[in-house]
Amino acid sequence: MSKNTVNIIIDGVEIEAQEGQTILQAADDAGVYIPRLCYLKGLIPGGHCRVCTVKVNGRPASSCTFPVSEGLVIENDTEELTTLRRTVVEMLFAEGNHVCPACEASGNCELQAMAYRLGMLAVTLPFLRKPRELDATHPDVFIDRDRCILCGRCARASEAEGKRVFGFEGRGINKRIAVDGEHGLKETDLKAADRAARACPTGCLRLKRIGWKVPVGQRQYDTTPIGSDIEQKQPVG
Amino acid sequence: MSDDYRKVVQEIVAKFGKDRKRLMDIARAVHAKTGHISEEIVGAIADALGCHRVEVRDMTSFYAFFSREPKGATTIRLCNAVVERMKGMDAVANAFEETLGIRFGETTPDGLISLEYTPCIGMSDQAPAALVNGKVLTNIRPEDVKSIVDAVRSGKLHDGGIVSVKSVESNLQQAGPVIFAPFERGAGIRKALSMSPEDVINEMNKARVRGRGGAGFPLAMKWSFCRKAEGEAHYVVCNGDEGEPGTFKDRVILTECPDLMFEGMTIAGYAVGAKQGFFYLRGEYEYLLPYLEQVLAKRRRMGLLGENVCGAEGFDFDIRIQMGAGAYICGEESALIESLEGKRGAPRDRPPFPVQKGYLDRPTSVNNVETLCCAARIMEHGAEWFSSMGTKDSTGTKLLSISGDCQAPGVYEVEYGITVEKVLEMVGATDAQAVQIGGPSGQCIAPKDFGRSICFEDLPTGGSTIIFGKDRDLLACMESFLEFFVEESCGWCAPCRAGTTFLKMQFEKLLQGRGTREDLKKLEETANTVKFMSRCGLGQTAPNPVLTTLRNFPALYEARIQPDDFIPAFDLKEALKEACSITGQKPHDVEV
Structure with missing residues (x-):
């Protein structure tokens, strides 16, 4: 092995990690699931959703961006962190306009699955109910901003494949996902085969005409909780 | 378009060497000419720079001073910070609306x-204040409004109570031995050049x-990390983006002794091994720019900047002033660096720290003025x-920007360790119920804590x-502080972007007397989540107005x-009103 290994401790269990990895990557390799929404394997982490926040030597940090080093002591699966993460997920639900029963992503949606995993029973924050723009100009892909959580995965995926189809616009609570066209997605060079078109964790950026191909009840998270794939890799502890 | 726009844009982009990193300057120059940056102009800038329009829109849509829609030839920006409100801003606002016949957010029909x-525009000691096309108006009374409007209409910005740099009251109430004592240009630099950079750091x-911005990081450590970090080049950045509501100390430094700051930057350049320094000046202080450029020019003439500074063979150092465009978050060092690179001012995740990977991913020391x-x-x-x-842990003096309910607001240079009580006595504040230490992101303290000291080990502060x-x-x-954080959250991370808004909504409910004990619990939970989960200092401190008053009051x-x-978050009858009027039904009285 060309890279040095270091040892870190997650929830009391010692894990071997490769130097240069982030905490989240090392945990994934070791079969320890750290909840996350804006992280997508292979892309530069964005640090947007903060759901992957852990305690590193007692202090909060996003595990998707924090590099491992020898002896880090990390808290992940604790009641305190679960509550904080659940509140952030709740914020995302109340910020956007998410109607799970009517959404074609239901069952494949990482936001929905994360809410289940973290034990969110209802949204207790006031809904913002802001009108958000729909873009159906592209022949094969649409953007339903009602369901956008501003994770930036589409933007990072597009940049990684040498394009720049997506970006952000505005700031604060008025920030939204933007496209590289004057009048919408049709003017961009996005193709349905692009990774960017398939990077969305929710029902916001979807391919047209295939949304209901797999019936509800038989979808990815209908049968297994989010994170199971990682946890099944190598049971720890 | 406006082929005219296209031509304007091309000329400006060419002037900045078609350099994508200079997008801030390009956008500022274009905006100054056209009064707005529409989608068409966004496209023109992108074409001229050879980049994507989404990048240009991403950046220009971020800053408060760039408008997407055409605005009036003159924009009057009335400051609505909390001290302004305390000092009669509402009456001034009404006077403007009445005189002009428009509401805030609107443009007069004649354009x-x-x-x-x-x-906050850094004038809390002479509130209410406003920015008029970059010029600053202070101590505005409702009866001044008509003459202000007349002066704007007739194009005489300097008459009728509209002031330029010299007329903004410096308001230095107490000079101390460190910042505001007489000094000789170049003395510090020459001393530094007689030593090794390591010895300067030592x-x-x-x-x-320690850093005066409020966080108190040891300066020597920052310079040392930066010096030791590997990179193609090293940079020094001076953070002149003081945006914390209630702060204006940098304004006074930049008016009274900018030379001292440039001197410090040059010493920093020598210490960390940088050839280039940037001074990032908040957009609100644009009125100071001509003067600061003059000071820099003079320093170049005197050999205090440029090649072989002070005759020291091989030490080249110069400074460029980078203007901002209205974003509090750019006071955060990594957001400032992003802005300096011509991007939206979104903070970065750390590590890596700017001393390792800063401007252009090269070692950069960002220091307070x-x-x-x-x-x-x-x-x-x-x-x-x-x-x-x-x-012991807070050496030297500290500048305090003092405003609000006191007889003598202004800047005071005090020794660290001074008690709040003493400060109140000094400024003539006899009936304080609370003091906001360090601005909205700091803490609101009660009289029981007035015996405490201003220093890093007790009450740290950036000065507000x-x-x-x-x-x-x-x-x-x-509530006004919470509103400020809603406006200024950059929106990058979820807990701050959405959380600040929920915090404000939950707080309003309580304030309106519609909150229960359960609501109070929820408010605290939101506050703690935003504090713990946010990416940068803005979100981590945005709940402080709630958390510190919950504790102290x-x-x-x-x-x-x-x-x-x-108690429901909304009024059911009000919510049903529209539906009732459409269906012609009367609402039933429902128990909730």
Whole structure:
């Protein structure tokens, strides 16, 4: 092995990690699931959703961006962190306009699955109910901003494949996902085969005409909780 | 379009060498010519720069001073920070609306004047204040409004109470030995050049000088990390983006002794091994720019900048001033660097820290204006002199920007360790019910804590000190702080972007007397989540107005809480009104 290994401790269990990895990557390799929404394997982490926040030597940090080093002591699966993460997920639900029963992503949606995993029973924050723009100009892909959580995965995926189809616009609570066209997605060079078109964790950026191909009840998270794939890799502890 | 626009854009982009990193300057120059940056102009800039339009829109849509729609030839930006409100901003705002016949957010039908609100512009000691096309108006009374409007209409910006740099009151109330004492240009630099860079850093270490922005990171450590970090080049950045509501100390430094700051930057350049320095100046202080450029030009003539500074073979150093465009978050060092690179001011995740990967991913030391002034003085007078002032962990003096309910607002240079009580006495504040230490992101303290000291080991502060007299509605002031954070959150991370808005909504409910004990619990939960989960200092401190008043003024909350188990967040009848009017039905009385 060309890279040095270091040892870190997650929830009391010692894990071997490769130097240069982030905490989240090392945990994934070791079969320890750290909840996350804006992280997508292979892309530069964005640090947007903060759901992957852990305690590193007692202090909060996003595990998707924090590099491992020898002896880090990390808290992940604790009641305190679960509550904080659940509140952030709740914020995302109340910020956007998410109607799970009517959404074609239901069952494949990482936001929905994360809410289940973290034990969110209802949204207790006031809904913002802001009108958000729909873009159906592209022949094969649409953007339903009602369901956008501003994770930036589409933007990072597009940049990684040498394009720049997506970006952000505005700031604060008025920030939204933007496209590289004057009048919408049709003017961009996005193709349905692009990774960017398939990077969305929710029902916001979807391919047209295939949304209901797999019936509800038989979808990815209908049968297994989010994170199971990682946890099944190598049971720890 | 406006082929005219296209031509304007092309000329400006060419002037900045078609350099994508200079997008801030390009956008500012274009905006100054066209009054707005529409989608068409976004496209023109992108074409001229050879980049994607989404990048240009991403950046220009971020800053408050760039408008997407055409605005009036003159924009009057009235500051609506909390002290402004305390000092009669509402009456001034009404006078503007009445005189112009428009509301805030609108433009007069003749296209001449737009009215807008803007957060703190660094004039809290002479509030109410406004920015008019970059010019600053202070101490505005409702009866001044007509003459202001007349002056704008007739194009005589300098008449009728509209002031230029010299007329903004410097308001230096108390000069101390470090920042505001007479000094000789170049003395600190020459001293530094007689030593090795390592010894310069060591001198800072002996002086135990810490960052004056509020966080208090040891200066020597920052410079040392930066010097040791590998990179193609090293940079020094001076953070002149003081945006914390209630702060204006940098304004006074930049008016009274900018030379001292440039001196400190040059010493920093020598210490960390940088050839290039950037001074990032907040957009609100544009009126200071011509003067600062003059000072820089003079320093170049004197050989204090440029090649072989002070005749020291091989030490080349120069400074470029980078203007901002209205974004509090750019006071955060990594957001400032992003802005300097011509991008939206979104902070970065750390590590890596700017001293490792800063501007263009190269080692960069970002320091506060006041800190660099201290560094210049330490060179001049030595570490021992400096560390003999203040306390053990907070050496030297601190500039306090004091405003609110007191007789003599302004800037005071005090030794670290001074008690709040003493400060109140000094400024003539006799009936304070609370003092906001370190601005909205700091803490709101009660009289029981007035015996505490201003220093890193007790009450750390960037300098903003707002005094609330006994008759003020303290929680209403806190609400205005929360509103500020909603406006200024960059939106990058979820807990801050959405959380600040929920915090404000939940707080409003309590303030309106519609909150229950359960609501109070929820408010605290939101506050703690935003504090813990946010990416940068903005989100981590945005809940402080709530958390520190909950701790120090619990009775104010108790007084507003209703005994009910549950009160809905919205008014059911109001919500049903539209549906009822469409269907012609009368709402039933429902028990909730």
